[in-house]
Amino acid sequence: MAFTLYSLLQASLLIVNAVAVLHEERFLRHVGWGSDQGIGGFGEEPGIKAQLTNLIRSIRTVMRGKGTIFSTIIIIMIIIIITICSVLFLH
């Protein structure tokens, strides 16, 4: 069962990157998860869908600025190169 902390870290980074890359206009609007599509209502219950939409939007906002550069560097250099090297060198 080779599920280590490092693979958890890798997986989380890739997932966060995938969520950040999700284009709102092309995909989410069609499904109905766009950030400006009627999550109004200042009642008490945001509901799961509204929370998820907000989460996606906030992840995208956080990753947009320096987060993009940061995460691309990590993904390219650390994950891909290191896993390829470890696969090559450890037969």
Added chain:
Amino acid sequence: MGKKWEKSRRENGKKCGKNRKMGKKWEKIREKWRKKKAKKIGKKPEKWGKMGEKWEKNGEKNQKKWEKRGNMEKNGGKKSRKNGGKIRGRKGKRREVGWAGLYWSVLVRTGPYWSILVRTGPPQLCRWLPVGRLKYYFAVDSVYVGRKLRLLLFPFRHPDWQVRYQQDTPVAPRFDVNAPDLYIPAMAFLTYILLAGLALGTQNRFSPDSLGLVASSALAWLLLEVLSVLLSLYLVTVSTDLTPIDLLAFAGYKYVGMIVGLLAGLLLGRAGYYAALSWCCLSSFIFTIRTLRLKLLSEAAAEGVPVRGARNQLRMYLTTAIGAAQPLLMYWLTSHLLR
């Protein structure tokens, strides 16, 4: 009276005479010194060697410096720098600033802003890792441990699951069986790792790498579980007083069941393993649901009265899901050890 004055005059005269003699003597001595000094100054620097040259140079430099200062004072004080406003060191030359100096200067210049960090620092930490409260989770004694273990393995007859509070903060585990602690999960985790090593060893599958792998994989599953529970709590917008450390404690309680299952499996074979594991799965399921019910659901629903409403239903599903994840993980983490 005249006689007295005459007497004092004579005495004074004597004194003056003495002083005059002394004065002449001192004059002679001073003359001698002046001659010596003239001789010394007259001597060339060669006698003094390099020191003499250095002193001469310094003398010139100092003269120039003081002249410059005099000029500056004339032109209007310190503000008129002739160097174009550049800042120079005390000795008149630019100091070499290495990387350490750069770092230090940055550190010193951002100093005033650090108070902001200090002000906003601790609350952030307190939100995710209440370090000050960590002591509370380890405040256990053996009576509590015994009762809690009994509760973990047989939670069916326990009447009251409410944690007692003491002025807004939960009571320490020493005084209340229902309070979560971190001692039992930590000990159970370590015991699980040791038992895993034992199990692998009896099957000749042991190597130090595999033990480390088991340990880190168990830790990763623990972390994953805590994070997913946190995420689901955020999505369902439940406002509880459950800190991440509480969730870590609840996730760690299933290791007790795992240990019992592993022991039974090692001693009694497959049948014993399945029997013990099913019992422990059931008990941890009931334990988790009963503990979380009070924290996640609203007051009325916690009593057992079926309350309508999508929100409460969602919360009920959430507690059931968290409870169901426990037996699944228990099976997943122990079955591969007892192949």
